[in-house]
Amino acid sequence: MFKTPFKTPLKPPRIPGKKRRPSLVAYTTFILAALYLPLVALSVLSFRGGPTLFHWYVRAFSDPQLLQSLWNSIFIGVGSTIISTVLGTMAALGLRRPRFPGRVAFESLINLPLVLPEIVMGLSLLVWFSFLKMTLGLFSVILAHTTFSVSYVTLIILARIKGMDPLLEEAASDLGATPWRAFWTVTFPLLLPAVISGALLSFTLSFDDFLITFFTSGVGSDTLPIRIYSMMRFGVTPEMNAISFSVIFFTLLTVVMVFRLRRE
Amino acid sequence: MIVETMTALALEFENVTKLFTADKKVVDKLSFSVREGEFFSILGPSGCGKTTCLRMISGLEKPSTGVIRMNGKVVNDVHPHKRNVHMVFQKYALFPHLNVFDNVAFGLRMKKRPEREIRDRVTRMLKMVSMEDYAKRSIQQLSGGEQQRVALVRSLVNEPAILLLDEPLGALDLKLREQMQQELATIQKQLGTTFIFVTHDQWEALTLSDRIAIMNRGKIEQIGTPAEVYEQPNTAFVSRFVGTTNLFKGKLIAASNGICSIQTEEAGLLHTRLEDGRLPPPEGVAVGLVVRPEKIRIRVTSPSHSPAAASAPANGGVLIEVGSGAAITAAPSVAVAPQPSINVLRGTLLERTYFGATTQVRLKINDQLPPLIALLANQAATKMPALKVGERYYAVWDAADSVLVQDA
Incomplete structure (x- = not known):
């Protein structure tokens, strides 16, 4: 008989004396089920009950109000992502300097939005905007989202900067690069994965946000989460399942991308 | 220049x-x-x-x-x-x-x-x-x-x-x-x-x-x-940092004909030749004497009697019998030595390390001094004395092979 030269084990070899623990398996299954079964149910429901598989999706994406809110969400997400990524990168680069007046205060303030209850932020922003007599709309929501996403961007880029060899920039300047060129040819390309993952995270946060948006959006600037919430008052419709699952799908996609970039 | x-x-x-x-x-x-x-x-x-x-x-x-x-x-x-x-x-x-x-x-x-x-x-x-x-x-x-x-x-x-x-x-x-x-x-x-x-x-x-x-x-x-x-x-630091060294600290007591005599507390009087053109420091100043391990020879007998010393100026050897305060009693006899061109110390062999081409020897002179390190070339067996740990030997070097350093 013909023999294969390689023996590829199909299963990893069992380590003798190391038993499988059924309790652990059951516990893990339970936690995962609790987390993800609702999502599975949602996705199944979004495909069922219509004449065709994508019936509710077609219906959902032809609802002008729902579509408008989706566009608002994307517009606000992109806007706040651009602002917070630029500001966050600059803040992180500034924090490279070991000491400057107000450094400790600045670092604490950067961390604050992470722990501050959203309701407090939303309310305070609303009060502030009305004090400034600003019309609430897409622009005010972009500003509001930037206030918290800039913190996430800064922290992600800062982590990357701390792991970076400061000698690299010195080597560039030693090799004849002006400070400006040293930044663009060496520092920035090395920071790019963190910048991108910060930007993706900031977009996701903005896209998902409900509370702060609720306080700071005006007439005609409803985002997708707010639109879905207001539709809920008339009961859950299959269209909402479809749109929710679409959101989950795209969020998942960005999260996967963030993780892949951060691993590099 | x-x-x-x-x-x-x-x-x-x-x-x-x-x-x-x-x-x-x-x-x-x-x-x-x-x-x-x-x-x-x-x-x-x-x-x-x-x-x-x-x-x-x-x-x-x-x-x-x-x-x-x-x-x-x-x-x-x-x-x-x-x-x-x-x-x-x-x-x-x-x-x-x-x-x-x-x-x-x-x-x-x-x-x-x-x-x-x-x-x-x-x-x-x-x-x-x-x-x-x-x-x-x-x-x-x-x-x-x-x-x-x-x-x-x-x-x-x-x-x-x-x-x-x-x-x-x-x-x-x-x-x-x-x-x-x-x-x-x-x-x-x-x-x-x-x-x-x-x-x-x-x-x-x-x-x-x-x-x-x-x-x-x-x-x-x-x-x-x-x-x-x-x-x-130039300095004790340099001698220690570049290469292995034996350093003796003492006071300069005399400098003539390019030979400096240094009174050390632990090893009695030692001599060194001053490089050409270098002015001796003022007498009485704290100095150090440095000798590299490979400049030191090990003798079984006192160099004044051995054939090796015969090539050196006759009776130029300074012998310091070490132990039980003998170093101090030896010092006056040293001062009258006519041609102080070699230095001799006596001590007990602590250990010998074989390096192939060379053998490193550590000699305990007395309790105050760190062991003297000598590096011997491994020549033909007939020329090498069989060194035994625990035996007493003479360490000999020419004054010209040691260097005066400013003490740090």
């Missing part, structure tokens, strides 16, 4: 001081100069300020006071990218997002050279270190020695007036290190570039350099050729 004014100076330090905080002098009033085309090493323990020196030459740090000149021009305030000086960093600092070729091409691209010229020059440089097949590799795929080579040519491709090397071989294993040392020496001779090499490895500095500056606590203790700093250390 004439020679020095004729050769151009690539670099001059004049009273350069660097303070990191108000009271911490990292570099303290340093003055030295490096000639064009020289392989100049700065040797010192970690934290002595040698890396700070390099960083000031490269422009990454500014001196607090003092003047740095390159080719006669003051460069204190010239930004690093405008200096024709390049540095090979300790951990290479290669750009991880660029491949080998782009790393080497970096400096030329910053100078906006035509792409064609860049390709030629980079390829030629990679060939010089036999890395031409690695051009497209990423940095992470290279071994330590390969990264080292890339770091070296990344600087050299820009044809710097001065190349600074900050312990570039520190991260390599011994064998690779020796190989890279040779490569460095060859490249330096081939290109004629001025190399300023910082290291804490004494052997590396001795084998590679034209001249060595030995630094300690921000100051230069001595500058000289490898042979000068090894054979004629």
Whole structure:
């Protein structure tokens, strides 16, 4: 008989004396089920009950109000992502300097939005905007989202900067690069994965946000989460399942991308 | 002196001081100069300020006071990218997002050279270190020695007036290190570039350099050729830092005919020859006497009776019987010795270590003195006395083979 030269084990070899623990398996299954079964149910429901598989999706994406809110969400997400990524990168680069007046205060303030209850932020922003007599709309929501996403961007880029060899920039300047060129040819390309993952995270946060948006959006600037919430008052419709699952799908996609970039 | 004014100076330090905080002098009033085309090493323990020196030459740090000149021009305030000086960093600092070729091409691209010229020059440089097949590799795929080579040519491709090397071989294993040392020496001779090499490895500095500056606590203790700093250390620190040494501390009691007599507390009176042209320090001053292990001979019998001593001036040997206070009683007889041209100490053999070509011997003279270290060439068996641990032997060396140092 013909023999294969390689023996590829199909299963990893069992380590003798190391038993499988059924309790652990059951516990893990339970936690995962609790987390993800609702999502599975949602996705199944979004495909069922219509004449065709994508019936509710077609219906959902032809609802002008729902579509408008989706566009608002994307517009606000992109806007706040651009602002917070630029500001966050600059803040992180500034924090490279070991000491400057107000450094400790600045670092604490950067961390604050992470722990501050959203309701407090939303309310305070609303009060502030009305004090400034600003019309609430897409622009005010972009500003509001930037206030918290800039913190996430800064922290992600800062982590990357701390792991970076400061000698690299010195080597560039030693090799004849002006400070400006040293930044663009060496520092920035090395920071790019963190910048991108910060930007993706900031977009996701903005896209998902409900509370702060609720306080700071005006007439005609409803985002997708707010639109879905207001539709809920008339009961859950299959269209909402479809749109929710679409959101989950795209969020998942960005999260996967963030993780892949951060691993590099 | 004439020679020095004729050769151009690539670099001059004049009273350069660097303070990191108000009271911490990292570099303290340093003055030295490096000639064009020289392989100049700065040797010192970690934290002595040698890396700070390099960083000031490269422009990454500014001196607090003092003047740095390159080719006669003051460069204190010239930004690093405008200096024709390049540095090979300790951990290479290669750009991880660029491949080998782009790393080497970096400096030329910053100078906006035509792409064609860049390709030629980079390829030629990679060939010089036999890395031409690695051009497209990423940095992470290279071994330590390969990264080292890339770091070296990344600087050299820009044809710097001065190349600074900050312990570039520190991260390599011994064998690779020796190989890279040779490569460095060859490249330096081939290109004629001025190399300023910082290291804490004494052997590396001795084998590679034209001249060595030995630094300690921000100051230069001595500058000289490898042979000068090894054979004629100025200070106790230099003698200890460069090579193994036996140091005796004492007071200078007499200096005549180029022979200095030093009264030591632990080993009685010892003699040393002063180098030609060097003025003896004032009598009574605290000094040290240094003798290298390989200058010491071990004798079974007192040298005044042995045939070896016969070649030396007759009865010139000074014998100090050590132990039970005998050293003190021996001292007066020493002072009247007519020709103090050799030194003799007696002690018990503590251990012998076989090194192949040489044997190292440690001799306990007395309780106060650290054991005397002697390095003996392993000659033919007939010429070697059979040394036994625990036996007493005489250690003998010529006064001319020991050096007077300012005591630190």
